[in-house]
Amino acid sequence: MHQKLAHLVDEVVQELTGTIDQGGQSDCAQAIEELEGAIAAYHYLQAALSYQLEKEVYRDHEERGVYMFNPTKGAASTIALARKQSPRGFSAKLNGYRILFEDTPHLAGAYSMGAVTEEQMDAVLSELGTVSAKHRSEFDQRFAQHPDLFEGKGPRKAREAVREFTLQHIADKECTKLQKAADKQHLRFYRDGDMIRFSGALPTPLGVPLREHLRQGSFQAKRKGDKRSRSQIEAELLVGNLIAGSHRKLPVSISLSLIMTDKSLFLGNKEPAYLEGYGYISSQIARELIAGSFQGDEVDIRKLREGEYEDYLDHLETVTDIIRLYTAPGGSELIAMDSKARAFPKKLKKFIRVRDRTCRTPYCDGLVEEADHIIQHYLGGETSAGNGQGKCSICNQAKEKIGWKEYVALEHPQVTVIKNAGMHFVSQAPPVTGWDHEPFPQLIQDARWLSGFKRRFAAWE
Numbered sequence: 021m022h023q024k025l026a027h028l029v030d031e032v033v034q035e036l037t038g039t040i041d042q043g044g045q046s047d048c049a050q051a052i053e054e055l056e057g058a059i060a061a062y063h064y065l066q067a068a069l070s071y072q073l074e075k076e077v078y079r080d081h082e083e084r085g086v087y088m089f090n091p092t093k094g095a096a097s098t099i100a101l102a103r104k105q106s107p108r109g110f111s112a113k114l115n116g117y118r119i120l121f122e123d124t125p126h127l128a129g130a131y132s133m134g135a136v137t138e139e140q141m142d143a144v145l146s147e148l149g150t151v152s153a154k155h156r157s158e159f160d161q162r163f164a165q166h167p168d169l170f171e172g173k174g175p176r177k178a179r180e181a182v183r184e185f186t187l188q189h190i191a192d193k194e195c196t197k198l199q200k201a202a203d204k205q206h207l208r209f210y211r212d213g214d215m216i217r218f219s220g221a222l223p224t225p226l227g228v229p230l231r232e233h234l235r236q237g238s239f240q241a242k243r244k245g246d247k248r249s250r251s252q253i254e255a256e257l258l259v260g261n262l263i264a265g266s267h268r269k270l271p272v273s274i275s276l277s278l279i280m281t282d283k284s285l286f287l288g289n290k291e292p293a294y295l296e297g298y299g300y301i302s303s304q305i306a307r308e309l310i311a312g313s314f315q316g317d318e319v320d321i322r323k324l325r326e327g328e329y330e331d332y333l334d335h336l337e338t339v340t341d342i343i344r345l346y347t348a349p350g351g352s353e354l355i356a357m358d359s360k361a362r363a364f365p366k367k368l369k370k371f372i373r374v375r376d377r378t379c380r381t382p383y384c385d386g387l388v389e390e391a392d393h394i395i396q397h398y399l400g401g402e403t404s405a406g407n408g409q410g411k412c413s414i415c416n417q418a419k420e421k422i423g424w425k426e427y428v429a430l431e432h433p434q435v436t437v438i439k440n441a442g443m444h445f446v447s448q449a450p451p452v453t454g455w456d457h458e459p460f461p462q463l464i465q466d467a468r469w470l471s472g473f474k475r476r477f478a479a480w481e
């Protein structure tokens with residue numbers, strides 16, 4: 021068998037020799053992309069072999085009547101050695117493989133075809149481990165109907181996509197955990213040479229606003245030309261505010277964005293909410309979070325006339341710490357705002373940041389640092405939510421490279437296509453209610469709508 025595997029690798033090497041020596045940009049990029057799919061399929065095989073190895077370890081220990089309380093003892097370390105990696109995290113990997121092969125056949129199928137990478141799969145399986153086997157198969161059925169669910173998502177976003185589902189089933193547990201977290205908050209200091217190190221833990225409703233405040237503060241300072249690293253700035257913001265005197269109070273009025281459906285807010289629906297800077301939280305926790313800043317005169321955002329949204333958001337920001345953004349019933353979009361200005365106005369920028377959550381480049385989980393014109397302003401691109409997207413600073417620069425093109429393919433929901441080195445990738449703003457969006461064809465290269473779209477933009481080539 022090993023000889024055959026070596027032979028296969030030889031064949032691949034021969035196949036690629038020409039490209040390695042003299043392939044053009046797009047030949048190389050496409051070969052790298054194809055190899056990535058093959059590598060993922062091999063990772064699937066390693067997962068299947070690991071699962072089988074673990075079962076054999078179990079059988080062996082049972083026969084010998086040893087390790088009754090830990091019957092798979094040693095399996096994780098053996099696999100880690102074989103994979104030339106630290107054993108840390110391999111027990112969790114094995115837990116995941118059990119889920120993969122026992123509860124989620126459609127996920128396993130996608131993995132075997134190389135459609136999901138190992139990093140994505142580890143994140144997905146780890147999140148699935150928080151619910152019962154029954155709910156895992158329910159998730160698998162949903163995945164079968166949305167096989168593109170993890171397309172273009174980095175591990176963090178892939179995990180979030182699953183969390184949106186799992187939270188509906190572990191919400192009560194989540195609430196108890198939150199109450200316990202408040203009892204566990206602590207701060208510890210210890211000496212380390214010339215430094216004092218400290219570590220601590222805060223419950224989510226305290227920790228998220230604090231982290232968001234530091235994050236926004238360091239971004240602002242960097243934009244104004246501060247040369248220090250973001251973590252240096254954040255340290256000063258945290259400590260400087262506390263000890264530098266009363267003229268620099270730690271601001272507590274931090275605006276957080278919380279996206280939830282009106283059903284979840286008013287009718288006790290279990291659909292999770294999305295808290296900016298944190299991720300999905302259960303609807304119960306969301307309701308608790310906003311309980312303190314709840315306004316009596318509720319405004320129905322769907323009934324507002326054009327131009328009133330900004331005033332509405334303005335009003336909300338001044339009266340409450342949390343901006344609540346609703347989605348229309350059954351809809352998967354936030355309500356957009358438009359402007360004729362060249363630079364993105366503050367509120368529109370915020371809207372884009374909340375809508376996109378992380379950088380819109382496929383597989384990048386980076387923070388949104390810039391609001392970018394998809395079609396550049398000097399080429400007639402509008403300053404609007406439809407032509408705007410959130411990008412991290414690295415991806416924002418990459419976009420300016422010659423040959424890298426981005427287009428708006430669909431406005432509602434907003435979908436963009438990236439064309440680079442002969443490859444096409446699709447990027448969609450995350451749906452507010454995770455399962456409402458129409459699935460894209462799994463093999464986007466063959467999609468008819470994409471070729472029609474490419475013809476439309478032939479002038480850009």
Ligand SMILES: [Zn+2]
Pocket residue numbers: 379380381384385386411412413414415416
């Ligand atoms: Zn990015």
